[in-house]
Amino acid sequence: MRILVVTVVHHPEDARILHRQITALRDRGHHVVYAAPFSAREVRPRPDLEGIDLPRAAGRSRRTAVRAARTLLAERGRQADVVLLHDPELLLALPGTLRRWRRSGTGPVVVWDVHEDTAAALAMKRWVPAPLRPPLRLAVRAAERLAERHLRLLLAEDAYQERFRRSHPVVPNFTTAPVQAPEPPGTAHVVYVGHLSRARGALDLVETARHLGPGVRVDVAGAADPDVREALAAADREGVLRWHGFLPNDRALALFPGALAGLSLLHDQPNYRHSRPTKVVEYMAHGVPVVTTPTPLAADMVEQHGCGLVVPYEDPPAAAEAIRRLGTDAILRHTAAQRGREAALAHFNWPDAAAEFTHRLEAWAREESGAGPARDAARTERPRLRPATGSPSPGPRPRSGRVG
Structure with missing residues (x-):
């Protein structure tokens, strides 16, 4: 598959996005293009991975990043089989482009990877004035319900299911345990x-x-x-x-x-x-x-x-x-x-979750491409995503418990 992965909030070296999901997709042989705020974070794309530089969304400064993401999706999204979004802000970049894709019948599968409870997280955002937090929480919940109607959703936690009306696949935040036994813990x-x-x-x-x-x-x-x-x-x-x-x-x-x-x-x-x-x-x-x-x-x-x-x-x-x-x-x-x-x-081992993650995206892409002969023909004519310019032995149970 051709997969466009987009974030304007997360660090380009984010463990879930780059080190787990993108690595798992590439290990399956899929072609990935990664759009992220490389320059804003003072990093360059990995040399073996196509990268597109986007502005960073931070604090109250988010409009420029959303506009750039909207342009990217309009120009490049149709060339992908799957567009994988990692920020709720990116939902604001979708509506017009999504309608055009639907009318033409040639758009990609659009997936939103839900990393956190955005509405609950607003209470911790010091840049959001306190009087605005309740209405913003309501707006976020409304946006989530709308996204559920029009996009495919992946959830980072089982508990996030409660926010949605339908059941969605969960891709938990596991990690890859080293094959060899690690060094024993010291005291230094x-x-x-x-x-x-x-x-x-x-x-x-x-x-x-x-x-x-x-x-x-x-x-x-x-x-x-x-x-x-x-x-x-x-x-x-x-x-x-x-x-x-x-x-x-x-x-x-x-x-x-x-x-x-x-x-x-x-x-x-x-x-x-x-x-x-x-x-x-x-x-x-x-x-x-x-x-x-x-x-x-x-x-x-x-x-x-x-x-x-x-x-x-x-x-x-x-x-x-x-x-x-x-x-x-x-x-x-x-x-x-x-x-x-x-x-x-x-x-909690990531390779087990990685297989489920890649298989889910592959299944969604097959469902989308099987929608009819016209769509199949349009997909075969799509160009490849263009590279960006200037790429940046079990022992006794320990006396664990609560302290204090």
Whole structure:
């Protein structure tokens, strides 16, 4: 198939989009063109992947990105068998083009990959004025219902089904567990990998590192929201922690070997209550004990599989104490690491989900191409997507549980 993947919000090196979905599609032999905000994020497309540069949608500055995406879809979308969208903003770029495709009977399958509960996430967007949040939530719900009528949907979480009237396939945020057994957890450093914001516990990370002191290094990898960047940069300058900035997923995972713990310090926010933190699955898959706040799915994984410790929300002293406990109890530490890896291999391994993901897109494309002889003829006449110019042994169950 010819597949056009589009985002104006996510980092071009986003693990779900690039390292999982696009890789899975290309492994199946499909031709992928990736449109993303490469220049805005100061990265270039991977040399073996066609890339199209788009503006970035951030804060209140989204109109330019939506217009550019609308132009891209109008000019290039018809050349694809599948258009895979990754942002709710892109729904605004579709209506006119989608109507033209429907009238001509030659349009691609359009798929929206639903990454999060957008309406719930609005409560955490500091750039959205508080009085506008309730009407915007209603508008988002209306847009979701409209999208359900006209597009194919993929969901990142089972819980997202509740927002829609029909059932839709779920492509969960799993990760690829390394084939070889990972290095056992040591006692010298802990890791955090993921976006950094107040709600994701960025300032709690800094305070946790201060409570740990110089005996344990805290490695933090991820892009940061403007309101927490200075605190992270100051902590890095002072030697409280090491902030690596954004790292592509494959480079971020290089911080995992020998880590004492992987941290997930999400706050109690509606958007997190029914989401499985990808970082927790990644820690488990790489044999790193988990220290997490009690967001329901993360706490359930840690307690059910005995792969770490759960600490209260917004409590850096408790997080530091959990890390020290793992550091002084070798049985707890090593058993948590082993059980987490076993659970990830059995229940949260991306290759299993990858097959379902690619097969679903292939099935939708077959359904669309089977709509009639005229459509089949139009598809065979479509040119290929043009490249962009200037491409940028199970042991005893550990004494896991809640701390504090």
